[in-house]
Amino acid sequence: MLNRLFVFVVCLFYSYAGYTQNPIIQTKYTADPAPLVYKDTVFLYTSHDEDNSPVGQGKFLMRDWLCYTSTDMVNWTDRGTVASLRNFEWADKAITGWGGFENGAWAPHTIERDGKFYMYCPVQGRGIGVLVADNPLGPFIDPLGKPLIGDKYDSIDPSVFIDDDGQAYLYWGNPNLWYAKLNKDMISLSGEIIKDASFAKVKDQPDPFHYQEGPWAYKRNGKYYMAYASTCCPEGIGYAMSDSPVGPWEYKGYIMPPNKKSTGNHPGIIDYKGKSYVFGFNFRLNFMITDKHHERRSVCVAELRYNPDGTIQELPWWTEEGLEETGSIDPYVVNQAETIAWASGLKTAQDSSAEGIYVTQINDGDYMKVRGVNFQRGSKAFYANVASLSGGSIEIRLDSLGGKLMGVCDVKTRGGLERWKTVTAKISKANGTHDVYFVFKGVKGADLFNFNWWRFS
Numbered sequence: 001m002l003n004r005l006f007v008f009v010v011c012l013f014y015s016y017a018g019y020t021q022n023p024i025i026q027t028k029y030t031a032d033p034a035p036l037v038y039k040d041t042v043f044l045y046t047s048h049d050e051d052n053s054p055v056g057q058g059k060f061l062m063r064d065w066l067c068y069t070s071t072d073m074v075n076w077t078d079r080g081t082v083a084s085l086r087n088f089e090w091a092d093k094a095i096t097g098w099g100g101f102e103n104g105a106w107a108p109h110t111i112e113r114d115g116k117f118y119m120y121c122p123v124q125g126r127g128i129g130v131l132v133a134d135n136p137l138g139p140f141i142d143p144l145g146k147p148l149i150g151d152k153y154d155s156i157d158p159s160v161f162i163d164d165d166g167q168a169y170l171y172w173g174n175p176n177l178w179y180a181k182l183n184k185d186m187i188s189l190s191g192e193i194i195k196d197a198s199f200a201k202v203k204d205q206p207d208p209f210h211y212q213e214g215p216w217a218y219k220r221n222g223k224y225y226m227a228y229a230s231t232c233c234p235e236g237i238g239y240a241m242s243d244s245p246v247g248p249w250e251y252k253g254y255i256m257p258p259n260k261k262s263t264g265n266h267p268g269i270i271d272y273k274g275k276s277y278v279f280g281f282n283f284r285l286n287f288m289i290t291d292k293h294h295e296r297r298s299v300c301v302a303e304l305r306y307n308p309d310g311t312i313q314e315l316p317w318w319t320e321e322g323l324e325e326t327g328s329i330d331p332y333v334v335n336q337a338e339t340i341a342w343a344s345g346l347k348t349a350q351d352s353s354a355e356g357i358y359v360t361q362i363n364d365g366d367y368m369k370v371r372g373v374n375f376q377r378g379s380k381a382f383y384a385n386v387a388s389l390s391g392g393s394i395e396i397r398l399d400s401l402g403g404k405l406m407g408v409c410d411v412k413t414r415g416g417l418e419r420w421k422t423v424t425a426k427i428s429k430a431n432g433t434h435d436v437y438f439v440f441k442g443v444k445g446a447d448l449f450n451f452n453w454w455r456f457s
């Protein structure tokens, strides 16, 4: 209870101060971001630190891989678990030991080729597997039934880059950087597995690269980039450049220097709607509720800027302000409640019924923010699809937690957290673009209702 109160007070402060964007996902602990731009959408694949991960550095508890999508870089829609250790039969403890299906779902990377989606997944201690799907959200299947890269070769943190000539490269490794060419099928290797010479650590020799793990390769204006988690610990994000996808690489410095606030970091870099972005993670949400280190990380994002010579401008540690939105939300269509810019006290859950993902664990005083809602046709009424337990209400406010109250939507008891009903309320007029806050009210300490979708008319 004291924890929840502390989180609420901290969030209240940041909300009034105009902050509240990084980390970008607050309803679960997410790490190891692997963004993919596909058509007009950013698909952000992440690993997932369980809420009950134990105290202690390196004590990961990770079972599955998640996906979030956005078209404006600030509101992220939870797409749920897209794959888990259970996708790999060979992850079973009976076969390999390790954590079986209960632990070891480390940093993934998903890439599209010819309309198929390939998700490379490290299964800690057991190797790197590959999953294939016809859709970026799955269902993903394991076409090999065995690891693509075995349990040698420092087999974690895969990332794939496809060059302009169609050749795909798979990079991975901690503490060494390894790579191999992939065949066009993306699920088999073409040629040898190679330990990258530039990044190789030589005993008693200085290591300018400070490479740790989390390689992320890409090409820009004819130059190849290799970003990675560098220095340890804490980890920053370093990068190197080359004229070829396989080096030799030249160390260029930090994209983000390490910071004591976070033991780890892990880059994912994209270009989207004319800007460049780097994703990574911090521990802000964990340390908002405890002073103890749990491996409960949270994905963050910052805009990345290049110098005229192609080098990257060094960024400060993840700011709490985050980004400006690059799009807007249409309030007159059904918007999933799990599309969120900032949430306080809330969780998301996945329903096997048609309702899919929804916001849950709603208690008195919890709230969520949706940024850039464009009321171009004004507003008269608010509709919310909810499933109520003890019931409560939704205050609809503009621009801040204490901002203009547009109206209050009652959610009456309807007997069950999965019996979905649409409730409605008359509201005052809004024009133009606003951040909308849904502030939940009800009996203190009770689970009030689940929230599936909303819209305005």
Ligand code: FUB
Pocket (backbone or CB within 6 Å): 031, 032, 047, 060, 106, 107, 122, 156, 157, 213, 214, 229, 264, 265, 266
């Ligand atoms: O998330 C588990 C491991 O922690 C990843 O594989 C590393 O990159 C580090 O982030």
